[in-house]
Amino acid sequence: MKLLLVIVSDTDKNKVNLALVENGVQATIIYSTGGFLNRGTVTFMIGAEDDRVDEIIELIRKNVSERKEVCKSTLPPALQTLFFVSKQKIEQGGAVIFVIDIEEFLKV
Template sequence: MKLLLAIVSDTDRNKINLALIENGVPATIIYSTGGFLNRGTVTFMIGAEDEKVDEIIELIKQNVSSRKEVCKSTLPPALQTLFFVSKQKIEQGGAVIFVLDVENFIKV
């Protein structure tokens, strides 16, 4: 038994959730904020039999998107005028997936 923790952009939440539901994969969603641009993310918690892990990872891969977003400066406005501050486009999207061994699984 494995526990998959898939951290994805909130933008991809609905598409991934629908794909999991259509394939009979139950998941719990936890809302969070994080990442380089401090954007909204969600974490899917998925319990799965060992032989289903690759299939679930592939489902997630097929349903995440990548996009370019502007990274704004973290300098205070007063300092931004003193330094040349350029906005950069950062590649965002995809997923971070942790696969953990589960020693015991109890459903009551």
């Protein structure tokens, strides 16, 4: 038994959730904010048998998108001119997946 912690962008959450539901994968969803751009993220907690892990990872891979977003500086405007700050494009999207061994899984 494995626990998959799958962190995806808020933008991709509906598509990932629908794919999981359509394939009979139950998940608990935790909403959060974080990352370099301080954007909304969603963490799916999924308990899965060992033989379904690769299938679930592939479902997630097919339903997340990668995109470039403009990163705005966090410096105050007055300091931005002093430090010659420019906007940068940062790669966003995809998923971060942790696969953890589980000794026991109970539903009560």
